[in-house]
Amino acid sequence: xxxxxxxxxxxxxxxxxxxxxxxxxxxxxxxxxxxxxxxxxxxxxxxxxxxxxxxxxxxxxxxxxxxxxxxxxxxxxxx
Amino acid sequence: xxxxxxxxxxxxxxxxxxxxxxxxxxxxxxxxxxxxxxxxxxxxxxxxxxxxxxxxxxxxxxxxxxxxxxxxxxxxxxxxxxxxxxxxxxxxxxxxxxxxxxxxxxxxxxxxxxxxxxxxxxxxxxxxxxxxxxxxxxxxxxxxxxxxxxxxxxxxxxxxxxxxxxxxxxxxxxxxxxxxxxxxxxxxxxxxxxxxxxxxxxxxxxxxxxxxxxxxxxxxxxxxxxxxxxxxxxxxxxxxxx
Ligand SMILES: NC(=O)c1ccc[n+]([C@@H]2O[C@H](COP(=O)([O-])OP(=O)(O)OC[C@H]3O[C@@H](n4cnc5c(N)ncnc54)[C@H](O)[C@@H]3O)[C@@H](O)[C@H]2O)c1
Numbered sequence: 001x002x003x004x005x006x007x008x009x010x011x012x013x014x015x016x017x018x019x020x021x022x023x024x025x026x027x028x029x030x031x032x033x034x035x036x037x038x039x040x041x042x043x044x045x046x047x048x049x050x051x052x053x054x055x056x057x058x059x060x061x062x063x064x065x066x067x068x069x070x071x072x073x074x075x076x077x078x079x
Numbered sequence: 080x081x082x083x084x085x086x087x088x089x090x091x092x093x094x095x096x097x098x099x100x101x102x103x104x105x106x107x108x109x110x111x112x113x114x115x116x117x118x119x120x121x122x123x124x125x126x127x128x129x130x131x132x133x134x135x136x137x138x139x140x141x142x143x144x145x146x147x148x149x150x151x152x153x154x155x156x157x158x159x160x161x162x163x164x165x166x167x168x169x170x171x172x173x174x175x176x177x178x179x180x181x182x183x184x185x186x187x188x189x190x191x192x193x194x195x196x197x198x199x200x201x202x203x204x205x206x207x208x209x210x211x212x213x214x215x216x217x218x219x220x221x222x223x224x225x226x227x228x229x230x231x232x233x234x235x236x237x238x239x240x241x242x243x244x245x246x247x248x249x250x251x252x253x254x255x256x257x258x259x260x261x262x263x264x265x266x267x268x269x270x271x272x273x274x275x276x277x278x279x280x281x282x283x284x285x286x287x288x289x290x291x292x293x294x295x296x297x298x299x300x301x302x303x304x305x306x307x308x309x310x311x312x313x314x315x316x317x318x319x320x321x
Contacts, residue, residue, distance in 0.1 A: 037250065041204060 003078060007068055010049060014042050024066035032065075050077050082107040085155040086301065087199050089138055089191070090165030091131075092119035094264050095214065098290035099162055102298045104130045108160060111151045113138060113195070138165055138191035141198075148198040158202035160301050163192035163213040163236070168266070170225040181228045188232035193239060200247075208251045210301045213240050214293070215258045217316050233258075237312055244310035253309035255300045260316025262288045284317030 001009075008022045015032050028034045034042065043059045046052075046068070052075055054062075062068050086103050090096035092114035100110045100123070109130045114120050120133035132155060136143045151158060166188045169180035192213055203209030218226055219233025237256050244254040261267055261278050267287060270278070279285060296315045299305055314320050 035249070037204060037246065041201070044201070 003072060004069055006049070007046075007065070007072070010045050011042065011065065011068075014038060014045060022065055024064070024069070026065045027063055028065065028068075029063070046072070050075075052077070080107050081109075082159075083109075083156045084159040085109045085111055085151065085157065086160030086162060087111045087113060087151065087158055087195065088162040088164060089113045089195055092116040092123055092133075094266075095259070095262065095290045095293050096162075096164040097123055098294040099164060099297050100131055101127055102291070102294040103160070103162075103301060104128075106298055106302060108301070109156050111147075111155055111158070113147065114165070138195050139186050141194055144194055144198045151199070152202065157206055158199050159206055159209040161196055161199050161203070161209075161211045162297060162301070163195055163211075165191060166214065166216075166232075168226065168229050170229070172225055173227045176228065184228040185232050185235075188229070189235040189239070192236055196243070200252075203252050204247070204250055209253070210305075211240070211243070211247075211252065211254045212297050212300050213256050214297075215256045215312065217258050217260045217314060217320050220258055220312070220314070220320050240312075241310055248309050253300070253305065255305075255309060256312040257293060257296050257300065258312055258314045258316065258320070259293045260288055260314065260319045262290055262293060264290060282317045282319050283321075286317065288315060288317060 008019060011022050012019050015034050015038055017032050021032060026032055028039065043054050047054055050072060062071055086108040088096055088100050088110050091100040091110065091112035100112055103110050104127055109132065111132050111134060112120060113134050113136050115135060115137045117135040120135060124131050124133045134147045136147050138144060167184055169184050171180055196211060213236045215236045216233040218230045219237060222230050240254045240256045247254060260282065293315055296313055300308065
């Protein structure tokens with residue numbers, strides 16, 4: 001499965017949204033309805049799934065689905 | 080009737096915690112009984128049966144706790160309840176209290192509850208429902224000579240719970256505190272007649288409480304009957320603090 005798809009899958013299950021809503025430009029909070037607890041839960045899920053640490057500062061910069069993909073790629077995660 | 084949900088109860092090998100475990104089981108919960116007294120856990124499991132699941136763990140040890148959290152997650156129904164009951168006392172007048180006495184009581188009663196709650200809360204958040212009850216004490220409300228450490232830990236639980244309530248209430252997760260008064264347990268049976276008499280004179284109900292009376296209050300806060308009750312401190316003390 002591609003990195004994009006894996007991330008989308010996590011977002012769909014955590015935020016209870018439809019797969020087609022999870023577009024590159026979708027804002028996690030404004031478009032997908034994540035509140036601060038959802039964001040923490042999501043970050044912890046990404047940490048567990050991809051076995052990395054996300055600092056609070058890095059987490060705060062993850063606003064859109066696309067930014068999550070780019071962030072993980074810069075951390076050297078391919079798929 | 081089974082709720083198909085697990086309540087984590089700390090200090091559940093004996094005393095008030097065991098009473099809470101029994102009451103929750105009769106209400107349909109599966110109980111993950113966390114305690115460091117392995118033998119007592121085993122004995123209690125023989126009495127309470129298969130819905131009482133013993134886990135020998137020191138709640139001050141984050142690593143052990145993380146392992147137990149994984150086991151509970153794999154083996155038991157979804158965790159939807161947490162009861163922070165484990166507690167210790169190391170009494171001394173403040174002038175004579177050692178830093179070790181202070182630290183141990185804070186580590187178990189307050190930091191332990193924080194660690195246990197953190198280890199299991201994700202399950203409640205995911206479920207978007209649940210109930211967390213911490214056992215404080217009237218001593219956390221009114222103080223007691225010789226218990227600066229214990230009173231601070233028990234008052235700390237109240238601040239922790241009220242703050243956590245503000246984080247979680249929107250998720251359908253309720254966070255409450257029960258503050259027992261003087262309860263008939265091994266601890267209070269050791270009191271001298273003089274101290275006992277002094278306590279009794281201060282309790283409007285004119286008797287000590289029973290462990291089951293604490294368990295009933297906890298079970299109520301854990302149940303759907305209390306679904307609009309969150310962020311409270313419920314004294315169960317025969318009127319002592321009122
Ligand atoms: N007995 C009273 O009159 C009274 C009054 C007010 C509040 N309380 C509170 O109620 C709770 C239960 O009290 P009790 O009277 O049943 O005491 P208890 O000593 O009979 O039971 C406490 C249990 O907690 C366990 N425990 C202690 N430290 C632990 C640790 N680090 N890790 C795992 N388990 C640990 C013990 O092994 C024990 O089984 C305590 O928090 C106590 O402060 C009791």
